[in-house]
Amino acid sequence: MNPDICRERENATFNTETLTNMLDGSAEKTRRRREIESLVINDPDFQHDDPNFMSRSERYDAAVKKSSQMIMKLRDYGISDPEEIYFYKRTARRTFHEAFGLHYTMFLPTLYSQCTPEQQKKWLPLAENFKALGTYAQTELGHGTHIRKLETTATYDPSTQEFVLNCPTVSSIKWWPGGLGKTSNHAIVLAQLYTLGKCHGLHAFIVPIRCMKTHQPLPGVTVGDIGPKFGFEEVDNGYLKLENVRIPRENMLMKYAQVEPDGSYLKPPSDKLTYGTMVFIRAMIVGESARALSKSCTIAIRYSAVRHQSELRPGEPEPQILDYQAQQYKLFPLLAAAYAFTFVGQYMSDTYHRITGHINQGDFSQLPELHALAAGLKAFTTWTANAGIEVCRMACGGHGYLCCSGLPDIYVTFTPTCTYEGENTVMMLQTARFLVKCYRQAREGQQLSGTVSYLNEQQRLQPQPVSSRPTVVNINDLASLVEAYKLRAAKLVEVAAKSLQGELQRSISQEDAWNNSSIELVRASDAHCHYVVVELFAAKLSEISDTAVHSVLNTLALLYALHGITLNSGDFLQLSQITQRIKALLVEIRPNAVALVDSFDYNDEMLNSVLGRYDGNVYESMFEWAKRSPLNRTEVRSFIIFNIIQKK
Ligand SMILES: CCCCCCCC/C=C\CCCCCC(=O)SCCNC(=O)CCNC(=O)[C@H](O)C(C)(C)COP(=O)(O)OP(=O)(O)OC[C@H]1O[C@@H](n2cnc3c(N)ncnc32)[C@H](O)[C@@H]1OP(=O)(O)O
Numbered sequence: 001m002n003p004d005i006c007r008e009r010e011n012a013t014f015n016t017e018t019l020t021n022m023l024d025g026s027a028e029k030t031r032r033r034r035e036i037e038s039l040v041i042n043d044p045d046f047q048h049d050d051p052n053f054m055s056r057s058e059r060y061d062a063a064v065k066k067s068s069q070m071i072m073k074l075r076d077y078g079i080s081d082p083e084e085i086y087f088y089k090r091t092a093r094r095t096f097h098e099a100f101g102l103h104y105t106m107f108l109p110t111l112y113s114q115c116t117p118e119q120q121k122k123w124l125p126l127a128e129n130f131k132a133l134g135t136y137a138q139t140e141l142g143h144g145t146h147i148r149k150l151e152t153t154a155t156y157d158p159s160t161q162e163f164v165l166n167c168p169t170v171s172s173i174k175w176w177p178g179g180l181g182k183t184s185n186h187a188i189v190l191a192q193l194y195t196l197g198k199c200h201g202l203h204a205f206i207v208p209i210r211c212m213k214t215h216q217p218l219p220g221v222t223v224g225d226i227g228p229k230f231g232f233e234e235v236d237n238g239y240l241k242l243e244n245v246r247i248p249r250e251n252m253l254m255k256y257a258q259v260e261p262d263g264s265y266l267k268p269p270s271d272k273l274t275y276g277t278m279v280f281i282r283a284m285i286v287g288e289s290a291r292a293l294s295k296s297c298t299i300a301i302r303y304s305a306v307r308h309q310s311e312l313r314p315g316e317p318e319p320q321i322l323d324y325q326a327q328q329y330k331l332f333p334l335l336a337a338a339y340a341f342t343f344v345g346q347y348m349s350d351t352y353h354r355i356t357g358h359i360n361q362g363d364f365s366q367l368p369e370l371h372a373l374a375a376g377l378k379a380f381t382t383w384t385a386n387a388g389i390e391v392c393r394m395a396c397g398g399h400g401y402l403c404c405s406g407l408p409d410i411y412v413t414f415t416p417t418c419t420y421e422g423e424n425t426v427m428m429l430q431t432a433r434f435l436v437k438c439y440r441q442a443r444e445g446q447q448l449s450g451t452v453s454y455l456n457e458q459q460r461l462q463p464q465p466v467s468s469r470p471t472v473v474n475i476n477d478l479a480s481l482v483e484a485y486k487l488r489a490a491k492l493v494e495v496a497a498k499s500l501q502g503e504l505q506r507s508i509s510q511e512d513a514w515n516n517s518s519i520e521l522v523r524a525s526d527a528h529c530h531y532v533v534v535e536l537f538a539a540k541l542s543e544i545s546d547t548a549v550h551s552v553l554n555t556l557a558l559l560y561a562l563h564g565i566t567l568n569s570g571d572f573l574q575l576s577q578i579t580q581r582i583k584a585l586l587v588e589i590r591p592n593a594v595a596l597v598d599s600f601d602y603n604d605e606m607l608n609s610v611l612g613r614y615d616g617n618v619y620e621s622m623f624e625w626a627k628r629s630p631l632n633r634t635e636v637r638s639f640i641i642f643n644i645i646q647k648k
């Protein structure tokens with residue numbers, strides 16, 4: 001064990017196991033999670049070479065094999081709890097996505113949430129036993145964001161009681177769905193529903209695309225892989241062109257909207273229920289932001305504890321780079337954000353399941369807030385985590401740029417979360433739409449609830465414009481900082497609403513006024529989400545009984561909130577002493593940095609990083625990894641070079 005990293009652990013002021021248990025929910029949950037992870041770690045079937053040493057085709061084949069192995073093994077172990085399945089899978093897939101990912105994350109959830117009981121009776125056994133292997137095909141070449149303009153059509157033929165599916169133009173070819181190119185034999189296809197000559201907008205259909213026996217494409221189906229990408233090399237994101245493909249009427253997902261045998265259309269309680277799977281994934285992505293950022297912090301901080309470089313004081317030994325204030329200022333606010341997002345991810349998941357429970361009982365009243373919250377927090381946390389992973393990579397110097405550091409793979413796998421499941425700017429604008437509506441309701445005296453109730457509070461407290469009030473902050477008191485973020489959010493929502501109002505008074509259209517206020521609208525949503533994160537971090541602290549853990553997390557929460565003020569100082573009165581306070585907090589966190597990342601409890605296999613190894617023996621393992629590179633399998637690779645040298 002590296003002596004530096006041993007010393008770091010000896011210097012910690014809290015018990016990492018206590019914090020790990022808190023993050024898991026209990027000591028028993030930690031035990032069970034580790035037990036499941038060890039099933040993968042000790043399984044020779046999952047000991048394979050680094051995918052970075054493989055070609056794309058080899059990586060895809062290996063991913064399919066791994067997905068298949070996981071299915072068999074989970075069955076053999078009798079593991080069926082969704083959270084335990086997730087622990088097993090994330091250990092096995094390490095930093096990469098799995099070939100059957102979309103089947104689990106979107107195909108099955110769509111069947112669960114949008115099929116009638118009769119349709120579930122038919123399709124769930126097929127899908128849960130992987131006879132029907134599916135994906136979620138919504139995006140087209142011409143449209144990803146603007147789904148109301150998707151062009152694929154599903155036209156009902158009452159004479160045969162079938163839907164006829166077509167991609168009428170090049171721009172209507174389905175493009176991007178994960179697992180579509182080579183893996184899936186079915187797809188949930190989002191298409192414009194036409195019946196009795198009328199278009200009823202976007203609806204979801206189960207479409208067989210490959211023969212369940214031969215896996216060959218079915219008649220009228222052109223399908224394939226879209227080619228190499230920035231990352232996601234294990235995933236066969238694909239294209240799908242449908243030409244007069246006929247499916248039975250019963251293949252339209254009819255829990256909310258129906259087409260009768262005669263073609264008559266029964267509309268849903270809300271036309272946004274078709275968008276339900278997207279809200280689910282957005283809500284789950286918040287937790288993924290926390291995991292990607294916490295992994296990156298674990299790697300960068302452990303490496304920074306064992307890396308010695310440069311000279312702090314003449315004549316003294318080279319210090320640990322973690323002792324540089326600049327290095328701490330890079331990494332510790334990200335560590336704080338990783339904890340903040342861990343708590344927000346738990347809150348978002350709980351809120352999603354609570355509200356969808358009400359929706360399943362027919363209460364749709366909280367759907368708008370769920371949509372706005374999931375959209376905003378997905379954008380806010382992925383933007384922060386995406387940038388943070390890069391900071392962690394660069395904080396590791398040259399070695400961070402090696403694939404064996406784990407950081408490039410974390411980055412290329414995570415970065416599309418800013419785009420897929422709702423491009424982040426578009427998502428922030430969706431949240432702004434909800435905030436402006438709530439602001440107007442508060443002005444009219446309506447009582448708001450949930451995460452926007454502060455808009456009432458600000459109206460009641462002081463009638464004058466929020467923006468005219470000074471932001472006085474007690475920088476040592478988290479409650480005071482929460483208030484500052486609340487006031488900032490209220491101020492920026494008001495600024496955005498007034499910008500819209502001003503544009504409208506210039507008698508331009510609502511749509512142009514909206515577009516001309518987009519900068520303020522995005523800033524208002526960002527401020528709202530930032531307040532929600534700070535508020536939730538503070539609320540979590542009130543649940544912690546262990547004084548040592550409470551103290552270290554309180555320090556992180558203060559750092560997160562104060563650092564956020566310095567990043568947005570224009571929205572707060574730049575309090576000069578904040579920087580000094582931040583420096584003091586960095587010093588406070590320094591002895592606990594490694595213990596704080598240890599508490600995330602990532603085993604080496606899942607971290608997949610020679611820099612972030614638990615034992616800190618980075619150089620030895622880097623050298624061993626490099627020697628395994630395929631280029632090193634022979635001493636002389638290119639005889640051309642050899643001949644040139646000989647000719648000299
Ligand atoms: C099990 C573990 C899971 C872990 C998962 C994490 C890892 C995942 C790994 C890999 C998976 C990769 C997945 C990627 C898959 C995809 O990308 S699928 C495709 C995703 N595509 C999108 O997200 C499209 C984005 N665009 C839209 O959602 C919509 O076009 C829009 C919301 C931007 C606009 O919709 P539109 O119908 O035009 O509505 P508006 O006119 O803007 O607003 C009208 C009202 O509708 C409300 N609304 C909009 N969307 C929703 C919704 N989803 N739910 C509820 N309500 C919604 C909106 O607020 C408006 O309401 P008001 O009129 O009252 O203001």
Ligand SMILES: Cc1cc2nc3c(=O)[nH]c(=O)nc-3n(C[C@H](O)[C@H](O)[C@H](O)COP(=O)(O)OP(=O)(O)OC[C@H]3O[C@@H](n4cnc5c(N)ncnc54)[C@H](O)[C@@H]3O)c2cc1C
Binds near residue numbers: 136422423
């Ligand atoms: C790795 C990966 C996996 C994917 N998997 C799937 C999948 O499984 N299934 C599926 O259906 N799709 C999938 N997608 C597609 C993904 O959902 C879309 O790419 C995403 O929704 C963004 O849409 P777009 O590509 O049309 O971007 P665009 O909307 O064209 O974005 C381009 C720019 O236009 C801006 N813009 C667009 N509209 C507005 C507006 N109203 N106001 C202001 N600015 C705007 C955006 O902010 C952005 O800056 C995947 C994509 C990726 C990268």
